[in-house]
Amino acid sequence: MIAMPPADQAVLARRAEIVVALRRIVPGEGVIDAEHERRAFECDGLTAYRQLPMVVVLPETTAQVVEVLRYCSANNVKVVPRGAGTSLSGGALPLEDGVLLGLGKFNRILEIDIANRCVVVQPGVTNLGITHAVQAHGLYYAPDPSSQIACTIGGNVAENSGGVHCLKYGLTTNNVVGIEMVTMDGEAVRLGGKHFDASGYDLLGVMVGSEGMLGVVTEVTVRVLPTPPGARALMIGFPSVEGAGDCVAAVIGDGIIPGGMEIMDRLAIEAAEAFVHAGYPLDADALLIVELDGCEAEVDHLIAAVEAIAARHGATSCRASQSEEERLLFWAGRKAAFPAVGRISPDYYCMDGTIPRKRIGDVLLRMKQMEARYGLRAANVFHAGDGNLHPLILYDANKPGELERAEAFGSDILRLCVEVGGVLTGEHGVGVEKRDLMDTMFNEIDLNQQQRLKCAFDEKSLLNPGKVFPQLCRCAELGRMHVRAGQLSFPNLPRF
Amino acid sequence: MTVFQPSDAAEAAEVVAWAAAEGQSLEIVAGGSKRGLGRPPRADHRLDVSRLAGIVDYDPAELILTARAATPMAEIEAELKAKRQMLAFEPPDWRGLMGGDGEPTLGGVLACNFAGPRRVRAGAARDYFLGFSAINGWGEVWKAGGKVVKNVTGYDMCKLQAGAHGTLSVLTEATLKVMPRPETACTILLEGMADEIAIPELLRALNTPYEVSAAAHLPASVARRSAVEGVAQGLGAVTALRLEGPAPSVAFRANAIESLLGHGLRLAAAETERLWAEIGQVRGLLPSGRQRVWRLCPTPTSAPVVSNALRAQFDSAEAFYDWGGGLIWLGLDADEAGPDGGASRVRAAMREAGGHSTLVVAPDDVRARTAVFEPLHGALAALMKRVKSGFDPRGVLNPGRMHEGQ
């Protein structure tokens, strides 16, 4: 298990006084003190990690957030922001000596601006809530994490969440155009807006994906897109995952960017088919689902093109959806892959690395070898278009040592992703989970530079500390200028 | 004033470390085509990184291209074209506009967060910037991001580096996401609309599911300057919508747009390419002579109000719209614009609309006196300053390029 920073005993000793002070800022039920009520917040989607927060605060206005952060900053109290708590990397894991700041009451849609295709919402609005608010106008919000009924747009901003559609339509970062945020010292600032770009550094861009460590997001403006008039899906069976991977490369090589493109391996196919009966080919080692969206003329044209490519790449079966129901059925198994795996194993652990797609064959082979080594199985679902792997490691938490083995297996998979030229996380974030693997991708200088950015936003390192970085920030030290005066000469450097 | 011309990133880092130690500042230059953008350089020396050039890796099936920072855009575009791919953000060529003859490079395009007409649909350079290696103001070589299209490991430093105009770190190598080039394209030209009518129509078109990939409006006097015959020959204003994709789809969508907005003249693929390149390049569409050129990014629906306010302020104002109204290019006669290049009146006209404005073309002395980029205030300005000192505390890199002290 990865350790959180040691609790500040001075803060813990002042707990009662802190609760009173917070109640003065957020009255009534907005401050949760009772232990059994705090329990509900003790973990996020990474349930192996649990920690009771010191106190939970549920503000309703930006002014309250400003006051809470000002107070916490002045009193050296740590703060962990939280949306719906669906993070799979432990980003919203509370701290023993910290305030858990829940944004769930920020749940209003503030403005729907059809002409500019923008929606202004509070951060606690769910991802799907945005689409629901605009779908009558023929618009939708494109990034669609599988958790979209539950997860909040504030959480999406913090994690830069993706979904099945993000190869074609981008991640959260490409679809959020403005935010209001509050820094740890209680300054509210607006970044971006309905206009394109903004003056100065792109702080909006760096806030997206900052895992709740740079500021608390209190308002979000997103760009919404016209709903494609139609979509059809292809369900293609292959005798090997590599074959499916080659087909994906050929589709992209042919200039086609599908709306969605997903691969499932045999274990995932079997689990999904047993669960939803989508008609998946049980004789295939890999299933590729390709969705083409757009106007009818385009969809039919591209369906034919992809069918031809699949045939050239050794597909053993290929079906095109003939109706909207059938399209949804093709997806049903993929969308239910997590719960489906949950039916065949008491527990599973979801990983999230990205690899260059062409390495899929080696990576799966090496994962098979790891399965033997760890005595655990893994099912694979895979955002094939962008190389984002989601191995689901099956284990039983009730068997002593299995969780630890699953975690070690997971870490090995992520190291492998980095080794083949990929990265630790494609969309779930580093959080607590992958914190101590950061040095597989980055050296000390790289990490220090990231930390210096953190220092610009949160000098005392009070906002969500213990996440993402293996070492806590030491802003004073990082800011110092280490110079090697007088030692430099440029023997070979041309000058003019 | 010394000009350093390192042959690799390690040598470049040595120069920066030396400058930091000696309290010297550096102007970062590659091709030099955008030297005139931003506040005029006031650095002690020049760091010419133009030898850090060349494509390192291009894998079309992975949609990834890695190149050294000073790789000429022409080289990258030729490689991509050969594989029927492109940079989807359509970086415009501003050589004519800036009056420079330098070679546009990848590093410059990223540092200025360029975007062309496809911005409305596909985003800007920032949206395709996946990873990089760079030198901070301490002279340390550092990296961020990755070489895959989907990655959330660590802060998204690419976004900061894009549009920082070289004031945070010296970029040495970058990885970009590339996209397939559309099979074909066409442009629908609608004639004779006043700005107040045209902008809502562009926005209406962008709100349809017909995937409009560029949306511009050229008032009559601007349209007349076009080198594209179909645009210049008409008598009135020209409103242009581009559609791209597979041929049957483009044909279908063009009909659908016309049944919504009315019939227009159609430009085929080659003419379409010329028109949108011209719109991205700006220069040919604005009056020649002593001009100040502004780039305004208002909330799109406010664009006609902004340009009316500008015309009320300046007799010489000539403007055209791209990005469905989200971008206004404004030309002003230098004398009428006055010693601040027109800044106070331009910004007053923008105030209600929200958004920001940049003085792109003006002589050094005007740009030295004026806030070239929209001024920042209060907590936000203070935060930006702290960010700058987290990368370059001694102000070694392009000092004062963006704002005083930044």
Ligand SMILES: Cc1cc2nc3c(=O)[nH]c(=O)nc-3n(C[C@H](O)[C@H](O)[C@H](O)COP(=O)(O)OP(=O)(O)OC[C@H]3O[C@@H](n4cnc5c(N)ncnc54)[C@H](O)[C@@H]3O)c2cc1C
């Ligand atoms: C079944 C399931 C499927 C999933 N599928 C996907 C998927 O397809 N794609 C994907 O990308 N992710 C997926 N996820 C992960 C998760 O849903 C996303 O990361 C989501 O964005 C988290 O949102 P949340 O509101 O639950 O945030 P939380 O879990 O509450 O918080 C996540 C992080 O955001 C911070 N945060 C939350 N709100 C704010 C705020 N207002 N200001 C500042 N920081 C804040 C927290 O501190 C924390 O670091 C899945 C999760 C589950 C459980």
